[in-house]
Amino acid sequence: MTVESSLTFFVAIFIFSITPGPGVFAIIARSMTQGAKASVSLSAGMAVSDILYLIMACYGLAVIAQTMEGVFLAIRYLGAAYLIYLGWKMWTASVSNSAESDLGGTPKKEVASFVQGFMISASNPKVILFYVAFLPTFMDLTVLTSWDIAWASMLAFAALMMGLTLIAVSASQARRMMKSPNAMSSLNRVAGGVMISAGGFLALRS
Template identity: 60%
Template structure:
């Protein structure tokens, strides 16, 4: 991989990472509820899933997608159902100050948040299409070395981490405006709507 193609790929991944979709909406919703730091495991789960798709694309993801389309469909449905469930939980979260502060501390385990991020990315058709359709425009897959694949994986890790955590920090800053019980109720419902919308997007997208 040339320096020019590596740089172009990094910029493309960065832009891809901040493009509105289920992953971005989930990060926003979590940051609004629990702060930017809590989004790191979820972001890493998404990134690991993306890197696996990247490696699969280098090894022939189009063929895999053709023969395992049913598996992708099952993963997508599971991911969508989980997001809808989380949206419901956020929508019905407590709104009094004491209960709200308690709910902020109940962020879930790191493993659960990582798995949530992994499922969101693994079940998102946009991720699959990106690596099938756009990866060959940045590199010749027929002559890729293991070093090229490793470099592309590192660039994906850095680019997506910057993009996703930037969104988390932005959403976290917005959290400071939600102090009154009425505002906190609006925050809960906004975050829940965002998360449920991400689930509906996955459920309806093919």
Template identity: 55%
Template sequence: MTFEAAFSFFIIVFIFGVTPGPGVFAIIARALSTGGRSCWLLAFGMVVSDILYLIAACFGLAVIAQEWGEVFLLIRVVGAAYLAYLGWKMWTAPVSSSALDGPTGSRGAVLAFIQGFTISASNPKVILFYIAFLPTFLDVQRLSGGDILLVSVLTLISLMMGLMLIATLAASARTFFETPRKARLLNKGAGSIMLGAAGFLLLKSS
């Protein structure tokens, strides 16, 4: 892969990562509720799932998006239900508490990672996206382990940059919600975003 191809790949993945969808909505809602730093493991879970799809695409496994349609449907339903639960928690959260307060420490980190992984894994179209444009940058008939490692690292950096940029921008809006009334609006707004993400995830065409 040439430098020009690698740079173009990086930019396209970045744009793909910040395109509105369930993952972006979840990042925004969490950043509004608990700040940008709390989104790191959530975003990392999404990115790990994306990279697994990317690797599958490199090996020409697009067929799984069709042959395992029922499995992906189940994952999508479970993911949507979880997002709806989080949305309800945020909507009903007391003003004095963070909308996404939950287990802290290692348990909280694992749950955040699993949440992000589930959100991304529930969208089998990700693998189709990678298959659609990978041939533009790589000779897919002569892929080496180094090529796959390179595109995986580029994807990791690009997606994390995009998602954390969104988290930072969303978190900056928290300063406008310091009074109890505004904090209540923040909780309900973040909850609405998460519920919207759940509906988007559940109702999107397979």
């Protein structure tokens, strides 16, 4: 990839990362109730899943992904159910519990958050088809080297994390401005509703 194509690729992936979808909604909900730091593992899980799809696209494995449609469908429903469950927990959370979340997550919670993010992105095998159509614009897939794939993966990961972090920080600002118990309770319900909606969208989309 040339410098120009690398920069264009980075910008395109950045725009892709902030496009509304279940992942973005999940990050908004998490950041509104727990702050931007609580969304780092969630964002990383989504980014890693996307990178795996990018690598599969580079190696021409889109057909394999399509033949595993049943597996992806099961993952999608599991991910949707988990999002709805988390949304309900946010909706019913007490203000004191929301405040305690400022202390940060345990390693176990961070791993669970990473897996959640990974499942959200992994549940959509159409992402690999996006990369199959998208990558030829920036590189010749017939003469790819391992370095080309590694460079594209690093660019994509950086762009995805930058975009998702921007979403998380922006959403967390609403939380900073709402300090009263009533405001925090309303914020919990808004975030819970967003998370439940994301789960419903993930389950019902074609």
